[in-house]
Amino acid sequence: MNFYTFTSVQSCYTLLLAFLFLSVVSYLTLNLLTVKHFSLPPLNVQLRGMLTQRKARCYEKRNFVFIKQMKCATSSLLSMFYRFGYQRNLSFVSPVNDKIYLNWPYPLTKFDFRPSSSGYNILTDHSIYTEEIMESIMPKDTVYLSIIRHPFAHVKSVFQYFKVKTVSGVPNDAANSFEEYLRHIDYYDAKYKKGNRRLRTCIPGGFSMTKNFMSHCFGMPLGFPPGSVDISYDLDLIEKYIRHIDGKFSIVMIVEYLYESLVLLRRLMCWTINDILFITSNIGKYTFKTDGFSDHLHNIHQNWSSVDYKLYDYFNKTLWRQISEQSSDFFQEVASFKTIQERAEKYCRYIYEMGFLPAYRYPSSAQNLTVKATPWSSPFVVTTDDCWLLGPDPYRVMRAVQIENSHKEAVLIKEQRKVPDTRKDRGIC
Secondary structure, eight states, X not given: OOHHHHHHHHHHHHHHHHXXXXXXXXXXXXXXXXXXXXXXXXXXXXXXXXXHHHXXXXXXXXXXXXXXXXXXXXXXXXXXXXHHHHHTTOOBOOBSTTOSBSSTTSBOOTTSBXXXXXXXXXXXXXXXXXXXXXXXXXXXXXXXXEEEOOHHHHHHHHHHHTTHHHHHTOOTXXXXXXXXXXXXXXXXXXXXXXXXXXXXTTOOTTOOSSSSHHHHHTTOOXXXXXXXXXXXXXXXXXXXXXXXXXXXXXXXXXXXXXXXXXXXXXXXXXXXXXXXXXXOOOOOOOTTSSOOOOHHHHHHHHHHTHHHHXXXXXXXXXXXHHHHTSOTTHXXXXXXXXXXXXXXXXXXXXXXXXXXXXXXXXXXXXXEXXXXXXXXXXXXXXXXXXXXXXXXXXTHHHHHHHHHHHHHTHHHHHHHXXXXXXXXXXXOO
């Protein structure tokens, strides 16, 4: 058989196959059209997952405000947020001069942050939620975030860190200084507010460190500065304000469920596992941290700081409602994240122990940490640079941002300083 004969026969077979195929398709089409209801065969599970991911694809959110509560794991999170923005060359709402607070515990004003010719992406330093000015300087798609802690655990940490015992004059011979403070909380709180200015450091006179602290940071009007509006005794207004915060904030994380909170944050912001790595820092160690206290003492503080307890109860329930709406693999991702986080922290602690060595002098085993792919994360590498951005000093990157801003925005800073600042209430630090 020559080439032309073979080609002719092949063409006949091709035409025959095409005819048979069209006949089968026509038959199936006619039969399907006569059926009112029919179901498609089940998709392969992996394919269905791919389709779902494509449908639900989201894009990394870069504009956010983080209301940084005191003693709520926020030093650890501060470095995490600064690393995220610094690596992407984003613009921070950064404190003026060499300050570390954005006018905390007073509301934010235009005098409290450095100018930026490119606008702002991130606000993450200590500040009071000041809705009007924050919305005026931040992009319209800004996401609002915060974190809170159980009020009794929170007050213990604040009591220790801010030397409330010393400033309040709790006797040194008290068997348990914290218990003594709680039993006479009105008396000691009044003494603290008028206590030694030097010992209070960044805390202005008249401010209570143990009463509704976290609610104040959300901008709730609770009588500070002295003489201002106080809604702390109006249950309806308190509940209304908490619902208002809920409407403004996409997530209020809970310290007691930090890993669950961060995975939820990652999903909300369309970030990676790498983006939510952190190094624990500024963790207080004190004798009464794990002491058991009587229900009576718990009740004293709950009555004293009742607004914070309402705040915590509301957002704890909100967090778990948000978690319940996640996909069934949520807690598997939390477990995976915990494992990766522990490895990353161990690696970075090793880097810190070697001190400020040039990278080329590190042992080869310390050059980087490779993290394999998981169902929730592509493979990535944690470098020594990542470690230094995350710690051990949580304010290191903030200072670098301020220095860069001083050079880049020198003209605008000079103009800002020409405007008279006649405010009475100004943050100290």
